[in-house]
Structure formats: structure tokens, C-alpha cells
Amino acid sequence: MSSKDNNLNQSISRAGTHAEKYDLRKTVFGTDDVLPMWVADMDLPTPPFVLNAIHSRLNHPILGYTHTPDSVYQAIIDWQAQHNYQVQQSHIVFTHNVANGFFMAVSAFTQPGDAVLVQPPIYPPFLSAPQQNNRVVIESPLILSENHYEIDFDAFEKAIVDNSVKLFLFCSPQNPSGRVWLETELRQLADICQKHNVIIVSDEIHSDMVYAPNKHIPIASLSEEIANNVVTLSSPGKTFNLGGLQIGYAIISNPKLKADYLKICKQNSIDSLNLFAQIALTAAYTEQGKQWRNELLSHFSENIDILETFFAKEFPKVRVMRPQASYLVWLDFKEMFASQAELKDWLIHKAKLGLNDGESFGGESQAGANFMRINLAVAQPVLNQALQQLKQAKHSLPVE
Numbered sequence: 395m396s397s398k399d400n401n402l403n404q405s406i407s408r409a410g411t412h413a414e415k416y417d418l419r420k421t422v423f424g425t426d427d428v429l430p431m432w433v434a435d436m437d438l439p440t441p442p443f444v445l446n447a448i449h450s451r452l453n454h455p456i457l458g459y460t461h462t463p464d465s466v467y468q469a470i471i472d473w474q475a476q477h478n479y480q481v482q483q484s485h486i487v488f489t490h491n492v493a494n495g496f497f498m499a500v501s502a503f504t505q506p507g508d509a510v511l512v513q514p515p516i517y518p519p520f521l522s523a524p525q526q527n528n529r530v531v532i533e534s535p536l537i538l539s540e541n542h543y544e545i546d547f548d549a550f551e552k553a554i555v556d557n558s559v560k561l562f563l564f565c566s567p568q569n570p571s572g573r574v575w576l577e578t579e580l581r582q583l584a585d586i587c588q589k590h591n592v593i594i595v596s597d598e599i600h601s602d603m604v605y606a607p608n609k610h611i612p613i614a615s616l617s618e619e620i621a622n623n624v625v626t627l628s629s630p631g632k633t634f635n636l637g638g639l640q641i642g643y644a645i646i647s648n649p650k651l652k653a654d655y656l657k658i659c660k661q662n663s664i665d666s667l668n669l670f671a672q673i674a675l676t677a678a679y680t681e682q683g684k685q686w687r688n689e690l691l692s693h694f695s696e697n698i699d700i701l702e703t704f705f706a707k708e709f710p711k712v713r714v715m716r717p718q719a720s721y722l723v724w725l726d727f728k729e730m731f732a733s734q735a736e737l738k739d740w741l742i743h744k745a746k747l748g749l750n751d752g753e754s755f756g757g758e759s760q761a762g763a764n765f766m767r768i769n770l771a772v773a774q775p776v777l778n779q780a781l782q783q784l785k786q787a788k789h790s791l792p793v794e
């Protein structure tokens with residue numbers, strides 16, 4: 395099957411669907427006149443076999459309360475096995491989405507005033523989850539080296555010790571950079587956290603979109619001892635474009651951690667999937683789903699190639715960080731703009747593109763300054779349109 399057969403190169407209008415990416419343009423960019431390439435969902439169709447499963451359930455006229463059937467748990471167990479992650483049904487807890495999961499974890503494993511560690515640049519809710527729960531955000535920024543992020547393990551451990559960190563919110567693969575962590579790195583993080591009694595919450599929502607030869611390793615799959623200290627969060631929401639269905643689950647093998655987590659979920663009455671989330675997850679987490687995902691990854695790889703070639707030719711000063719996973723690309727404009735305000739102004743008003751502002755990923759360490767994140771989960775005509783707009787905006791670049 396080529397991406398053509400999968401409709402991955404067909405532009406689809408999302409008008410009238412209340413898509414956040416489109417409808418919030420005026421609020422976020424001050425104008426509706428931008429091509430939106432920000433919110434991390436796809437302007438590509440959810441796979442037909444998932445849509446068919448939902449359609450077929452609609453043939454029954456009653457949409458009453460459902461309990462979660464074993465088949466949903468089994469689909470997760472089988473799906474995670476592709477990552478050599480052996481999951482048991484009793485380890486799974488559902489939430490309404492993955493962000494729910496780490497918000498619950500912050501409440502479950504820390505008290506107000508406790509320190510929670512993050513590694514900016516990072517998906518912004520990693521910063522707001524502790525903040526909104528009156529916890530203290532401790533930042534151990536990733537190190538930018540040769541257009542690639544590395545972990546400073548000494549600084550990471552020092553941040554834990556100096557601040558008596560209780561919880562580490564980990565993003566694996568990493569958003570916004572698309573970095574896939576190596577086994578050696580995962581082991582080192584796990585060892586440090588174990589040594590200092592820091593619980594790891596590992597958000598693995600991007601784990602099914604990894605480009606070979608990179609390989610996703612769930613940190614909890616490394617050993618029973620490591621798993622004992624980890625809460626893994628995941629969802630088919632990103633890979634299969636199901637964000638609007640609200641799907642999230644946690645895998646927690648340590649009974650004490652699971653009990654603490656579940657208690658908070660129950661207190662907030664968030665411990666189940668809705669009917670369509672159950673159906674979509676079960677349809678997506680299949681062999682057909684794997685095959686479709688592989689096609690999707692080829693499509694994204696092509697888009698990333700196109701973007702890289704374009705920037706190398708038209709804007710060689712911009713550094714494109716090639717993601718090892720997912721469809722988000724982190725762009726470094728440091729050599730092109732003196733300030734983030736100028737960069738934003740040029741992108742919004744001259745190139746007419748709506749990208750994610752790097753600063754929102756940065757926290758106090760400002761690790762996202764000079765960056766923008768672009769979402770390449772689009773049909774190629776849309777990508778070409780975006781690149782055309784950038785090219786046309788060249789003449790209005792600030793004079794050097």
C-alpha cells in the first residue's frame with residue numbers, strides 16, 4: 395500500500411468540525427489568516443478500519459453505559475508486546491487522556507510544595523501539571539549539542555538532590571525534539587531516580603511512531619526493579635489521530651503505586667474509557683494498525699525529507715532537528731532572528747504560518763527560545779503550500 399492508497403496526500407478540510415488547530419487561530423496568533431501547523435494532531439484521516447469499527451457500533455441504537463471488556467485490556471497487552479513490554483491486565487488503569495494521567499500522577503505521588511523534575515524544552519503541560527497543583531517545577535534542561543539533545547546526568551542528579559525531588563515527569567520519545575532515548579540513557583535515568591527515591595512517570599504517547607533504526611524502549615521494560623518505580627502512560631490517540639476521543643491509560647506494576655494512583659483517579663471519577671475510545675483502541679491496536687502505522691511513518695519521513703531539503707536550500711541558517719520519532723519538527727532560528735518576538739511576527743504576519751512557539755516549551759530555563767515546532771502530519775500539497783509561503787516571505791526578512 396502506498397500513502398496514496400491511504401489518502402495521506404489528500405487535503406481534507408476540517409471546517410465545521412471545531413478543530414482546535416483551526417478554530418483557536420485568532421486567539422493564539424491574533425489572526426485566522428495562518429496555515430495552522432501547531433496542535434499535535436493530524437490533518438490526515440483516522441484509519442478507515444478504526445472509523446468502520448465506530449460506524450458499525452452505531453448500527454445499534456443504544457449508547458448506554460459500558461464497562462471495559464477484557465478485549466480492551468488484551469489489545470493493550472498485545473500492542474505493548476511489540477516493544478518487548480510484558481504487561482498484565484491488573485497493571486492497567488484508564489484515564490480520559492494522557493495529560494489526565496500525568497496530572498493524576500502529580501496528585502497521587504506528591505504533596506503541595508513538593509518538587510517535580512522536568513527536562514525542558516518539554517511539552518508545556520509537563521510544566522503546568524505541577525504548577526497548577528501547587529508543586530514546585532524543577533528544571534534540568536536537555537543539552538543542545540550539534541543540533542541534537544543530550545541529558546546532563548550530573549546536573550539531573552544534582553537537581554534531584556538539591557531540591558529533594560519526589561517525581562520525574564519523563565517524555566519518551568521526547569516532545570518537541572522527537573528524540574528517542576537509548577537503553578544506556580534510560581538505565582542511567584532509572585538508576586539515579588531509584589537511588590534517590592524519585593518516581594518516574596514516563597509519557598510514551600509518541601512511542602509507536604519511531605523511525606528505524608531507532609527503537610522505542612519502554613523504561614519499565616528494562617527490569618522488574620525499574621518497573622517497580624515507573625508509571626508508564628500511553629494511548630493510541632497520537633498515532634491513530636484519535637485526540638478528540640480522549641483515550642489514555644497507565645501501566646503500573648508496583649501495587650502500592652497503582653493503589654495510590656487509582657485512589658486519585660477514583661477521587662476525581664476518572665478511571666474509565668468512553669465507549670468510542672474502547673472501540674477505537676481495540677480496532678487500532680491490531681496487526682492492521684501496525685501496517686497502517688508503517689505507511690504513516692513513510693509518509694512522515696517523506697515530509698521530513700522535503701522540509702529538510704527546503705530549509706537547506708532556502709534558509710540554510712535554520713537548523714532542522716530531524717526527529718527520531720513522530721511528526722513534530724523542532725526548528726532552531728537562532729541565527730536568523732535577534733528575538734523571539736521578531737521570529738513570531740515574521741512567521742505569523744509574513745509567512746502566514748501558525749507554529750508552536752518554542753518559548754512555551756522552555757520554562758524558566760528558556761530552553762525553547764529561538765525555536766518553533768512545526769507539525770508535519772499533513773498531506774504533501776499542504777506542506778508545499780507552507781514552504782511556498784515561507785519562501786515568499788524571504789523578501790521581508792529583517793535586514794542583517
Ligand SMILES: Cc1ncc(COP(=O)(O)O)c(C=O)c1O
Pocket residue numbers: 434490491492493494517565569597599600629631637641642
Ligand atoms: C508528550 C505528550 N503527552 C501527552 C499529549 C496529550 O495527549 P492526550 O490528548 O492524550 O492528553 C501530547 C500531545 O501532544 C504529547 O505530545
